[in-house]
Amino acid sequence: MAYSDKVIDHYNNPRNVGALPKEDPNVGTGLVGAPECGDVMKLQIKVNDSGVIEDAKFKTFGCGSAIASSSLATEWVKGKTLTEALAIKNTDIVKELSLPPVKIHCSVLAEDAIKAAITDWKKKHGPKD
Amino acid sequence: MDYFEVFGLPRILGIDLAVLEKTFHELSRKYHPDYFSTAPPAEKTQAVRMTALLNDAYRTLRHPVRRVEYLLTLYGFKADGSKVPQALLTEVFEINEQLEEVKAGRASVEEIDSLRAQIKEKRERFDAELQEASLRWDELVKSGASEPARKEHLARLAEILSESSYIRNLERDLDKS
Amino acid sequence: MPKIVGIDLGTTNSLVAIVENGAPSVLPGPDGSKLVPSVIYFDGAGQVLVGDRAKEQMVENPKNTIFSIKRFMGKDIQDVREDLPLLPFEVSSESEHVIRLKIFGRDYTPPELSAFILRELKRNAEAALGDEIKNAVITVPAYFNDAQRQATKDAGRIAGLDVLRIVNEPTAASLAYGLDKRKQGTIAVYDFGGGTFDISILKLREGIFEVLSTSGDTHLGGDDIDEILIRLVLGDMGAAPSSPERIPAIRKAVNKAKEDLSAADSSEIIIESLQYRRTITRAEFNKLIERIIERTLKPCRQALQDAGLNPNELDEVVMVGGSTRIPLVRQKVQELFGRVPHTELNPDEVVALGAAVQADILAGGQRDMLLLDVTPLSLGIETMGGVMSKIIPRNSTIPASATEMFTTFIDGQTNVKIHVLQGERELVKDCRSLAQFDLKDIPAMPAGMPRIEVKFLIDADGILSVSAQEQRTGKYQSIEVKPTYGLTDEQVEQMILESFEYAEADIEARLVIEARNEAETVLNATMKGIADEQYANLSDEEKAEITAASKNLRELMKSTNHQTIREGIERLSNATMHLAELIMNTAIAKALKDKRVREIDNE
Numbered sequence: 050m051a052y053s054d055k056v057i058d059h060y061n062n063p064r065n066v067g068a069l070p071k072e073d074p075n076v077g078t079g080l081v082g083a084p085e086c087g088d089v090m091k092l093q094i095k096v097n098d099s100g101v102i103e104d105a106k107f108k109t110f111g112c113g114s115a116i117a118s119s120s121l122a123t124e125w126v127k128g129k130t131l132t133e134a135l136a137i138k139n140t141d142i143v144k145e146l147s148l149p150p151v152k153i154h155c156s157v158l159a160e161d162a163i164k165a166a167i168t169d170w171k172k173k174h175g176p177k178d
Numbered sequence: 179m180d181y182f183e184v185f186g187l188p189r190i191l192g193i194d195l196a197v198l199e200k201t202f203h204e205l206s207r208k209y210h211p212d213y214f215s216t217a218p219p220a221e222k223t224q225a226v227r228m229t230a231l232l233n234d235a236y237r238t239l240r241h242p243v244r245r246v247e248y249l250l251t252l253y254g255f256k257a258d259g260s261k262v263p264q265a266l267l268t269e270v271f272e273i274n275e276q277l278e279e280v281k282a283g284r285a286s287v288e289e290i291d292s293l294r295a296q297i298k299e300k301r302e303r304f305d306a307e308l309q310e311a312s313l314r315w316d317e318l319v320k321s322g323a324s325e326p327a328r329k330e331h332l333a334r335l336a337e338i339l340s341e342s343s344y345i346r347n348l349e350r351d352l353d354k355s
Numbered sequence: 356m357p358k359i360v361g362i363d364l365g366t367t368n369s370l371v372a373i374v375e376n377g378a379p380s381v382l383p384g385p386d387g388s389k390l391v392p393s394v395i396y397f398d399g400a401g402q403v404l405v406g407d408r409a410k411e412q413m414v415e416n417p418k419n420t421i422f423s424i425k426r427f428m429g430k431d432i433q434d435v436r437e438d439l440p441l442l443p444f445e446v447s448s449e450s451e452h453v454i455r456l457k458i459f460g461r462d463y464t465p466p467e468l469s470a471f472i473l474r475e476l477k478r479n480a481e482a483a484l485g486d487e488i489k490n491a492v493i494t495v496p497a498y499f500n501d502a503q504r505q506a507t508k509d510a511g512r513i514a515g516l517d518v519l520r521i522v523n524e525p526t527a528a529s530l531a532y533g534l535d536k537r538k539q540g541t542i543a544v545y546d547f548g549g550g551t552f553d554i555s556i557l558k559l560r561e562g563i564f565e566v567l568s569t570s571g572d573t574h575l576g577g578d579d580i581d582e583i584l585i586r587l588v589l590g591d592m593g594a595a596p597s598s599p600e601r602i603p604a605i606r607k608a609v610n611k612a613k614e615d616l617s618a619a620d621s622s623e624i625i626i627e628s629l630q631y632r633r634t635i636t637r638a639e640f641n642k643l644i645e646r647i648i649e650r651t652l653k654p655c656r657q658a659l660q661d662a663g664l665n666p667n668e669l670d671e672v673v674m675v676g677g678s679t680r681i682p683l684v685r686q687k688v689q690e691l692f693g694r695v696p697h698t699e700l701n702p703d704e705v706v707a708l709g710a711a712v713q714a715d716i717l718a719g720g721q722r723d724m725l726l727l728d729v730t731p732l733s734l735g736i737e738t739m740g741g742v743m744s745k746i747i748p749r750n751s752t753i754p755a756s757a758t759e760m761f762t763t764f765i766d767g768q769t770n771v772k773i774h775v776l777q778g779e780r781e782l783v784k785d786c787r788s789l790a791q792f793d794l795k796d797i798p799a800m801p802a803g804m805p806r807i808e809v810k811f812l813i814d815a816d817g818i819l820s821v822s823a824q825e826q827r828t829g830k831y832q833s834i835e836v837k838p839t840y841g842l843t844d845e846q847v848e849q850m851i852l853e854s855f856e857y858a859e860a861d862i863e864a865r866l867v868i869e870a871r872n873e874a875e876t877v878l879n880a881t882m883k884g885i886a887d888e889q890y891a892n893l894s895d896e897e898k899a900e901i902t903a904a905s906k907n908l909r910e911l912m913k914s915t916n917h918q919t920i921r922e923g924i925e926r927l928s929n930a931t932m933h934l935a936e937l938i939m940n941t942a943i944a945k946a947l948k949d950k951r952v953r954e955i956d957n958e
Contacts, residue, residue: 080267084340087347089271110274113742152738203563210725211754211815215519215717226814230754237751 059117059146064124067106069093077170079162083154088115092162094126094134096170102126102134107162114152118142118159131167181235181248189249190319191312195240202236242305243346246312246335253329255336262340270344273297277351290352297349304342311335359490359519359718360480361527361710364469364507366425366550366576367677369393370707371476373484374715379531379708382483384475385916390703391479395421395471399459405475414628417443417603419458423578424472426550427454427465428510429503429840441582441602452840464842466510467850473514482915491516492714494706496551497523498571498654498731500777501789502840504818509842513850519717521816524548525555526566526728527709528675532700533559534712534724540670541567543658545688545696546706547651548676550576554655556662556669565727568661568750570654577613577678580644584609584635587643588624591633604628616640617680641683648687655691661750672696675705727752730813737774737783746811749779753813760826761807767799773809775819788839792821798828866917874912874924881905881931889937897933904930 068091069076075095082089088111095104105123109116121142126134142148142156182189185201207213209232214225238244250256276293279285285293311334318328361379363370368390372381381389388407396409397419404412412420421444427435432450439446447455447462455462473493480488493516495507504521511518525544532538538559546553553571557564588605608626612635615622621636659666672692678684679702688696715721734747736759746757761771771794778786797805806826813819824830842850881901884890890898904927911923 080264080271082262082267082270082344084262084343087270087344089267089274089344091271108271110271110278112738114738203560203565206563206727207725210727212520212713212716212725213719213722216719226754226812227756229815230756230812233752233755234757237755 059120060113063107063116063120065106065120065127066108068108069095069104069106074173075170077166077168077173079165079167079169081158081161081165083111083115083158086112086115088112088155088158090115090119090158090162092119092122092159092166094163094166094170096131100130102129102131112152112155114146114148114155115158117146118148118155119162121145122159122163126163131170134163135167137163179231180252181238184232184235185239187239188319189252190316191242191245191249192316193239193245198236198240202232205232242308242312243339243342246308246339249315250332250336250339253332255332262337262344266341266344270348273348277348280352294352297345297352301342301345301349304338304345308335308338308342311338357490358484358486358488359492359714360476360488361522361707361712361714362473362476362491362493363524363527363707363710364425364472364493364495364510365393365706366423366548366578367393368549368703369472369476370704371480372704372707372711373480374711374720377720379534379711379715381704381707382480384479385482385914385919391472391475393422393425393472395424395468397421397458403471405471414603414607417600418445420603421456421458421463421468423550424465424468426574426578427456428469429500429506430454430465431840441585443600443602453842464850466506466842466847467513467853469507469510470513470850473510473516477514477516478915482913485913489515489517490519490714492520492522492710492717493518494522494524494527494710496546496548496571496573497525497553497555497569497728498551498573499523499817500573500732500787501817501819502787503573504816506842508816508818509847509850512847515851520713521818522710522713522726523553523555523566523569523728523731523817524551524706525553525569525675526557526564526726527707527713528673528700528705529555529557529559529564529709530712530724530726531705531709532673532697533564538671541664541668542671542673543655543669543692544673544675545651545655545679546571546675547678547684548576549678550574550578552576552651552654554651554658556658556664562723563725563727566729566750566752567664568658569729569731570658570661571731572650572654575647575650576676579647580613580678580681581606581610583643583647584613584624588626588631588633592629592631601629613640613681617682637682644681644683648681648684651684652687652691655688666692666694669694673700674698675700675702677702728815728817729753730755730817732777732787733779734789734811734813734819735776735778735786737776742781743776743778743783743786747813751813753817754815756810756812758808758810761794761809761823762803762805763797763800766801768802769797769799770795771797771807773821775811775821789819790839792823794823797825798830800827867915867920870917870920870924871912874908874920877924877927877931878905878908881927884931884934884938887934887938889941890934892937893934897930900930901927901934 071078077094077096079092088109090107090109092107093105094102097103105126107119107123109119125137137160139156139160142159143153148156185198209225209228211222211225211229214222238248280290280293315331315335318331358373361372370381370389372379383389384391391406392410394406394409394413396404396412396416399419409420413422431452432446432454435454445457447457449455449462453464455464477488491511493507493511495504507521508518525546528544528546529542541558544555551573552575553569555569556567558567585602585605588609604626608624612622612624616637621634624633624635669692672688672694674696685696685698712721713726716724729750730747730753731749733745733749735743735745738744746759747755761773763771773792773794775789775792776783776786777789780786794807797807807823808826809821809823811819811821908923908927911919914920
């Protein structure tokens with residue numbers, strides 16, 4: 050089959066599905082969408098005092114590759130610093146999951162979601178970072 | 179040959195459906211493979227290809243949303259998700275969560291009806307917006323507006339499509355569940 | 356222009372029709388009957404009977420009398436598993452991709468079995484028209500998928516027919532309906548046959564028959580009603596395990612009761628061989644079959660929705676198919692559409708007549724009429740996580756096409772697999788797999804670099820073809836197609852070859868040829884006899900009878916029934932008996948005389 054086992058695994062057993070308290074000052078929430086297919090993806094991070102992402106949750110309404118991409122994104126950001134998390138590129142997700150070309154936008158969505166969550170956290174913590 | 183050319187139309191969005199249908203029938207009579215069953219194989223193949231193109235064009239152009247989507251692809255525009263307002267995304271996310279309840283069979287009839295009405299109202303608002311922007315495009319084309327002005331309006335059309343696509347998807351999902 | 360016939364290859368009955376002088380008519384078989392039961396009987400000694408004579412064998416020889424083969428077209432063993440308990444046929448263990456029935460140790464696929472019916476229709480048409488028939492339009496249920504359509508085309512090829520077009524049955528019916536009265540407006544065709552159900556909504560305008568939407572169920576028909584009644588009878592007989600040999604007798608009896616109940620308020624199911632008898636009222640019958648009829652209504656609503664119409668926007672609901680004779684069907688249809696359905700067309704013949712009209716269009720006879728049909732099912736490809744991505748939506752006017760771009764994931768990758776599906780559901784596993792396409796010999800490039808444009812084309816028969824081109828090199832890609840269901844081209848070729856062998860072994864055909872040859876000989880002999888001087892010694896009555904019997908035999912020679920020809924031969928032989936005696940006697944006398952002369956000479 051053209052799709053990697055990893056994709057199918059992430060699709061069938063998505064990791065870190067759920068929500069973190071939005072109002073928690075340590076939580077950053079990113080909400081992004083892909084208009085082609087109407088997918089919406091919510092990705093949340095919880096950042097500890099040393100600036101490390103200690104938890105991440107997501108909820109995605111969309112196709113299998115969108116779910117797999119966001120599932121993978123939450124796995125990857127956990128344990129990373131914000132700077133490290135910002136370095137995750139959609140191409141990394143494409144490579145890891147072997148996404149077909151028609152589904153590359155799903156990986157873009159996941160990258161955008163990480164960025165949006167970090168931006169939201171930063172907004173809560175002022176311009177100090 | 180693009181779909182507009184198939185019908186001998188300029189790239190405008192205000193299309194009279196009755197005229198489109200009439201042309202569709204006329205062209206079908208000209209190209210349909212039924213009239214080429216005794217022709218040499220090459221002509222037969224050509225008739226099938228041409229009719230397929232005609233049918234694809236008619237299917238696309240007669241539909242007000244598909245028509246705009248097609249126009250945008252002709253100019254290399256793609257729906258861009260990053261410009262969709264957060265407020266709309268939040269709303270879409272919430273509706274999706276309600277839809278999840280409906281799909282799981284946990285919603286009451288009243289809840290489903292209210293959700294349906296909510297989505298329909300939004301879709302109708304987008305339809306009106308799209309129609310207005312489509313007419314504006316035609317005006318720009320007819321008045322020979324500058325390239326940048328046209329590009330800007332195409333971007334606007336892409337934006338409306340992006341926003342409305344979420345709602346249309348929701349409506350389709352609700353119909354299915 | 357060679358003649359093109361229209362064929363309705365039905366689950367229960369099949370018909371062949373043609374347009375002559377602008378009007379379509381069904382061509383009867385040698386026995387004068389227009390309906391050829393879609394039943395095939397194998398006697399085990401090389402003889403194959405089709406039609407009424409095969410149907411007579413159903414009760415006596417259930418295992419080798421095949422019926423309702425249409426339900427197996429384009430299917431494999433998994434698809435028909437639930438039907439098998441009530442069917443007396445033996446299924447071959449080699450039934451992957453295509454189901455195969457084992458008859459006297461030989462495996463037959465549904466297209467091969469259907470080809471027997473098509474050959475019979477071809478022969479009937481040839482006899483009626485006095486002309487060889489090579490081209491045909493064959494109808495299929497509108498909701499038939501790609502594999503089922505392809506199987507029908509294969510059947511045509513095996514039967515020696517060039518299938519110029521596959522036409523949807525309800526659409527064909529609409530052609531026949533709209534033909535004479537130049538009808539305009541929006542109509543629904545409700546086609547409920549022996550094995551399949553279709554609903555099609557069409558717009559008729561100035562000779563253009565445009566299908567707006569279609570829906571249906573290819574496994575829903577009169578057979579399902581029969582099965583409910585069979586189960587009722589089996590239930591009455593108690594817990595005793597039902598041997599499959601009993602079923603045909605039961606099927607025959609319940610079928611008769613079902614037909615009776617279309618006119619009468621009650622009927623009796625009588626199976627003498629099983630000493631079974633039971634009265635069934637129409638009310639009881641209605642209650643039993645209601646669930647089946649209800650199942651036809653959902654596709655009707657779907658078709659209306661897809662066409663964007665309310666029932667009151669329809670101008671007419673046209674009823675087609677034998678099962679629409681059932682009063683409850685008419686009642687339910689009337690309730691759903693809010694109008695009395697149009698039942699004036701002969702539900703058995705209208706599809707064949709319409710097929711003949713389409714054949715006439717193809718032959719160039721009807722330039723002002725044109726049929727614009729649609730594909731009943733969405734076409735898609737498999738994407739991520741087993742999800743189907745639609746590329747041509749259902750109810751798209753055909754021919755229709757779609758183009759998709761594909762690329763590689765790995766550097767230097769030279770193969771890409773594409774899985775093509777048909778269906779409406781979101782997940783691949785709920786759709787019908789059509790084929791796996793293997794794009795091969797892609798120029799080696801870094802991952803993501805090749806741009807392979809794949810074009811999917813659904814032709815006017817509703818059958819898919821695929822072509823591919825690599826955009827950077829402009830090279831056409833070779834595609835290897837592995838159909839999920841159905842036969843490969845090589846297999847069909849092989850079956851065509853085998854069918855020729857079969858045709859030689861086809862005793863009925865050979866008997867007809869032999870009878871015709873013999874008739875020819877007898878007629879020639881008669882001509883010689885008339886020229887003989889002994890002819891003058893016959894009475895006037897005798898002479899008149901020879902003339903009449905000769906004329907009669909010339910007429911009967913056109914028949915495809917060898918017995919009919921033989922009857923003619925016998926009459927002429929009897930008529931010429933006296934003349935033959937006279938000639939013979941003089942010949943003998945002459946021979947004896949000659950002999951004597953020779954003997955004398957030799958001595």
